[in-house]
Amino acid sequence: MKKNYLRNLLWVVCLAGLFTACDNNDYNGPKSTEVTANYSNKLADGDRATLALTYSGREMIGKSIYFKTENAQKAAMTLLNILPHESETSINNINLIPAEDDKYAFSGNATSDQGTTFKYDGTVTKGKLCVNLTEVKIPDTPMSGILAPVKNSNNTLEKQDTIENKIHRYQLYHQTFYMNTDNQDLGTLELLVGNLVVGPMLNSILKEMNFNVDGNITATYAALPDTFNFQKDILLGGGIVRNNDDWVTSPTNLATYFVANITDLYVTPQIDMIIRQAQSDQAANASTTTKGLLDSVTDSYAQIKKWATTGIRLNIKENPKKEYYVASESSRYVTHRKYEGDYILYLDKQEIEVFIPVIKMLVPILLTPEIIEQINQATGGFLDVATLLNTLIKSIEEAKTLEIGLYLNKMQ
Known part of the structure; x- marks a missing residue:
């Protein structure tokens, strides 16, 4: 019995050595x-x-x-x-x-x-x-698919009725820019900055955003043409008229997203990918604006690098004003109002404050002397851009409640 045990053990050792050698x-x-x-x-x-x-x-x-x-x-x-x-x-x-x-x-x-x-x-x-x-x-989310900013345009009077000697007007607002604030100065600037500038500008350069199932965000966008004139195209024209050939789709892996707790949307910029893409774009189209943006992104690398860890937190909610509500009422008129859009994507004050240093860095690049001159001509010198921006930043810092974002339509 003992001999058989020793013999079997010897075979195991030999086989193990053989396989190890092989x-x-x-x-x-x-x-x-x-x-x-x-x-x-x-x-x-x-x-x-x-x-x-x-x-x-x-x-x-x-x-x-x-x-x-x-x-x-x-x-x-x-x-x-x-x-x-x-x-x-x-x-x-x-x-x-x-x-x-x-x-x-x-x-x-x-x-x-x-x-x-x-x-x-x-x-x-x-x-x-x-x-x-x-x-x-990534886990399923209502954000997956294509979302397009609401196209900024004149409000639509959908119907008008007379009920108990009062005229009821039903107005549909087509507005890209969304703001909710308790700051009176910001509320005043909403029409000027949001509807006259931000909305038309966004409609000119951004067609839609695709929130892909792998977490990638891609955008269909268009660059500003060489003939761009702020007064003609934005302030007076309400946005650049685009052809289908103008739009291009951004590469993947420049930004990703993740929805947590249903309402929190985290967007993570892939900083190194963005800088390399900007360098590539600069080589292909060496414009002053492109170089300025590249330098700005590079200079602010240390500050925005932390966003590449957990992402920039945005908020997403269904449009609470998609159905008619009473906006105002007088002895003769009742105004019913609703806003186009399935969702509202916005930043709250906590996240907006983080962007202020970046905004201060980008302003001299985006608002070139030529752009400022065009604004002065369009407003007859009435609008002091520098003062307006300083007021805007100060109001953001003073506001207790502040939400800034976009009205979005779900395309698919």
């Missing part, structure tokens, strides 16, 4: 411990980048992944600020397969703590990690 002979790549590292492809890394990452089929830079081997067969990865609204995403129990060119290969499916599902595959060797994230799907 594994070592077949794979001459790096040891599993040599690929445990933090891999990065930040813009500052340049040619020293150790991470090659794609998200939904397109390269994504500005990221890091910590890769750790448990042994020669198993590993784990931690994705750092890659999936929407997730600072860390852990993937465990990854099967490692020896591959050609001294690499380990791996693939699998995963679900994050936030409920985002995705597939992953890639290879790792000493000093280089390649990861592809595909079929990414």
Whole structure:
């Protein structure tokens, strides 16, 4: 009995040694411990980048992944600020397969703590990690799909009735700009800044936004033409008349979104991707405005870098004024009003205050001396742009209640 036990034990030891020897002979790549590292492809890394990452089929830079081997067969990865609204995403129990060119290969499916599902595959060797994230799907949200800003236009009188000697007027407002505030100065500026400037300007450059199921936000937009004239096109024309060929779609992986608690929409700018895209655009179209915007984004990198962690928090709600309500009433008239739009997307004061330093930085770039001269000509010098902006910023800082955003239509 004892002899049989010793003989069986000897066979097990020999077989284990045989399989181990075969594994070592077949794979001459790096040891599993040599690929445990933090891999990065930040813009500052340049040619020293150790991470090659794609998200939904397109390269994504500005990221890091910590890769750790448990042994020669198993590993784990931690994705750092890659999936929407997730600072860390852990993937465990990854099967490692020896591959050609001294690499380990791996693939699998995963679900994050936030409920985002995705597939992953890639290879790792000493000093280089390649990861592809595909079929990414964030949890279902009403925001998924195409949303378009309401087109700013004249209000529509839909009907008028006389009831008990009072004239009831039913007006539909077509307004891009949304504001809710307790500050009287801001309320006064809503018509001037919002309806006469912001609405027509947005309608001229932004057609729609696509909130994709993988968390990407893409925009259909148009650049300002070389013949742009603020007085003619915006103040007097109510916006630039666009042809279908004017509109282009932005690349993916420049910004992502995630909806939490139904009403909180977190938008995360991919800063390194944006800067590189701006550099590419500048090379293709070296305009002064493009260069100024690029310099501004680069200069404010440290300040806005924190937005790349958890995102900029916006609020989303169904339009509470989509149905008629009584806006005003007198002895002779009752005005019923409703606003076009399925949703309102807005920033509250807490988030708006964060943008004030960036606004101050962008104003000299966007409001060039030529633009200011056009405004002065259009208003006969009545409107002092510098004073208006200072008043606007001061009012924002003084307001207790402040919501600024857009009325949006759900297109699909």
